[in-house]
Amino acid sequence: MRIIKTEYQIFMHEHKSYIFIRKQNRDLSHYFHDSISPDPLNQEVLIRLIMKTEKVMGVKIHIYRKEIEKDIIFETESKEIKILESFAETFLSELEKFYEEHEAHVTRMFGSFIYLKRVKGELKAIKATPVPIQYCPLMKKLLIEVGGKEAEVLLSSIKQKDTHSQSEMMCRLVDEVVIKGGYFNTSRPLNSCEANVMFGASEIMSTAFRSGLIDAAVIVSNNLGTIITTNESNTQGAVKRMTGLFLTSPSREITKRAQESKIIPVFPHTASIDQLEGVRLAIALGYKRIAVSVAWMDNILLNEISKLEENGVILYKFGVCTTGIDTKTAKAMQNHADMIWSCALKMIRNHIVENAIAQIGVSLIINMYMYKSLLIGMMPVCVKR
Numbered sequence: 537m538r539i540i541k542t543e544y545q546i547f548m549h550e551h552k553s554y555i556f557i558r559k560q561n562r563d564l565s566h567y568f569h570d571s572i573s574p575d576p577l578n579q580e581v582l583i584r585l586i587m588k589t590e591k592v593m594g595v596k597i598h599i600y601r602k603e604i605e606k607d608i609i610f611e612t613e614s615k616e617i618k619i620l621e622s623f624a625e626t627f628l629s630e631l632e633k634f635y636e637e638h639e640a641h642v643t644r645m646f647g648s649f650i651y652l653k654r655v656k657g658e659l660k661a662i663k664a665t666p667v668p669i670q671y672c673p674l675m676k677k678l679l680i681e682v683g684g685k686e687a688e689v690l691l692s693s694i695k696q697k698d699t700h701s702q703s704e705m706m707c708r709l710v711d712e713v714v715i716k717g718g719y720f721n722t723s724r725p726l727n728s729c730e731a732n733v734m735f736g737a738s739e740i741m742s743t744a745f746r747s748g749l750i751d752a753a754v755i756v757s758n759n760l761g762t763i764i765t766t767n768e769s770n771t772q773g774a775v776k777r778m779t780g781l782f783l784t785s786p787s788r789e790i791t792k793r794a795q796e797s798k799i800i801p802v803f804p805h806t807a808s809i810d811q812l813e814g815v816r817l818a819i820a821l822g823y824k825r826i827a828v829s830v831a832w833m834d835n836i837l838l839n840e841i842s843k844l845e846e847n848g849v850i851l852y853k854f855g856v857c858t859t860g861i862d863t864k865t866a867k868a869m870q871n872h873a874d875m876i877w878s879c880a881l882k883m884i885r886n887h888i889v890e891n892a893i894a895q896i897g898v899s900l901i902i903n904m905y906m907y908k909s910l911l912i913g914m915m916p917v918c919v920k921r
Contacts, residue, residue, distance in 0.1 A: 542802055542817055544624040546617065553615060555624050557608040560635060560783070560806050566833075567642055567649040567782060572663050576638040577604060585634060589627045597623055632786050632805040641720065641758065644780030644832075646675045647859040647880060648706050652720070659715055664706035666699035668859060669880045682713050719776060720758050722787040726797045728773035735896050737829045737854045738775045740875070742768040744827060750852065752823035754802075754814035756831070757794075759787040761807035762814040764800040764821070774799060780831050780857040782809065812837045815844055815851065825850045831857035836865045838872035858884055 547554045562575040582602055590596050597619065601611035614620060639654040647668040652661050667690075669675060679687035686709045693701035718724050741753045745768035753765045757774040761784055765771040774794070786807035794801055800821070801807070802814045811830050818826050828851060830837055835855045845851045855873035858866075859880045866883050869876055870891075878884040889895065 542813060543628055543805055546620050546624065548615065551613060553612050553620055555610040555612070555620060557610070557624060557627060557631070558803065558806060558808060559604070559608050559631070560808055562640070562783065564642065564651065564783075568651065568663060568665065572651060573640065573653065577634070579604065581634065582608065585627060585630045588630045589623060592626050592630070593622060595619060595622075628805040632788065635785050635806060636787060639785040640783060641781070641785065642783040643710075643714070644782070644857060645706065645710065645714075646672070646679075646779075648702070649782070650706060650710050652710070652715070659720055661707035661710035661715070664703045664710070666702045667694050667706065670694065672880065679709075682717075683709050684712070686712055722759050722790040723793075724776075724790075726773045726790075726794055726799060727769040728776070737856050737875075737877070738772050740854075741765075741827045741829075742772045744852070745771060750825045750827045752818045752821075752826045754811055754818055754826060754828040756781045756784075756809055756811075756829070757799075758784055759790045759807060760784070760794055760799070760801050761786070761809050762802040762811060763794065764802065764814060764818050764823075766798045766800070770797050770799050773797075782832070784809070809834075812840050815841055819844060819849055824848055825852075827852040827854065829854040829856050832859075833861055833865050835861060835869050835873070838868045842872040 543558045545556045547556070559577060562573075562577075564572055579602075582604060586599065586602065597612055597614055599610050599612050601609065603609045610623075612620075639659065641652040643650050643652065649665045650661050651663040652659055654660075655662070671694075676691065679691060683690065686705055690702065690705040690709055693699075693705055714720070738755065741750065741755070744750045745753070751766070753771050755763060755765060755771065755775055757763050758781060760774070763774060765774055784807050786803075786805060791801055791804050795804075800817070802810070802817050811828055811834060815826060815828050826849065828841060830841070830853065835858070838853055838855065841851065841853060852875070853873050855869040855876045857879065858869070858877060861869075861881065861883075863883065866881070866887065869884065870888050876884060876888055876892075878888070
């Protein structure tokens, strides 16, 4: 397989060399108004990681500048490209260990953002935003099905608009159902054809694989970040029943097994989430018919993703997890998405439904519109007109 660097770049200019290392974006203010956890990667940690890298390499590189910005930036006078590449790859291995030790995730259930963190060896949900949805028959059905007493209390707190209780019970629900259910277990199976709901994005992609309509899918998976899946079973198995993932930590164990399962982690050392870069990599690897799912405010990336649809490349663009997005993001979905899950967003139902050629789940608050696609067979399949 062709090897493409997605996590670092090396540039040389005059007498200096620059190494750009991709890091995680751990700005949680995007999801939580109050600061709940600072970025664990700081200047002191960076120096420590450099020292570990040089010790493993057995070579000391004179780095004159080391900055943590959007990327990690190193400046050196070294011109030895093999040494610079070795440094970048070794540093990423140390960075991967660091992120794995400081495990954290941001997921979403029923419109609520939940922050998970490993504390004293145990992964726990430690904060959840109030549930923005007052009622949804699908949400109620799924809660009752999997949630037990925690679900009953959560539904009651939603009905009574008790936001404090909602946050507390959502964390307990995630602890008891999601975490104990193995959704963040790094030894979990990655190949499965179990369909949880007929209109889920991964289920539709799996059906499209089975029908020969796509040859790759760009999705997001726990402990892996953005991945490229290559068949129906690893597409369904990689995501299971998760409804949204916005931050995750890498796992060396599951990354190795993912690669053995013909899953391609786009950012194997950092488990970053970037669907635009995922599509770029899928195209660079030679895939031509690619499905991609983009969640929440990241749907703004559809503006750029659509530009990649050239030279025989066909993209099937899924806009998911839309509750709470802004008008600009909704417009990007309206202009570029092929399938849209409206979730609890009146804006999408008001502006997009009139142009949809098919709708599923009319009685549910979670609707899916085939905006530029057709339905074939008993189960929805994404097919371009």
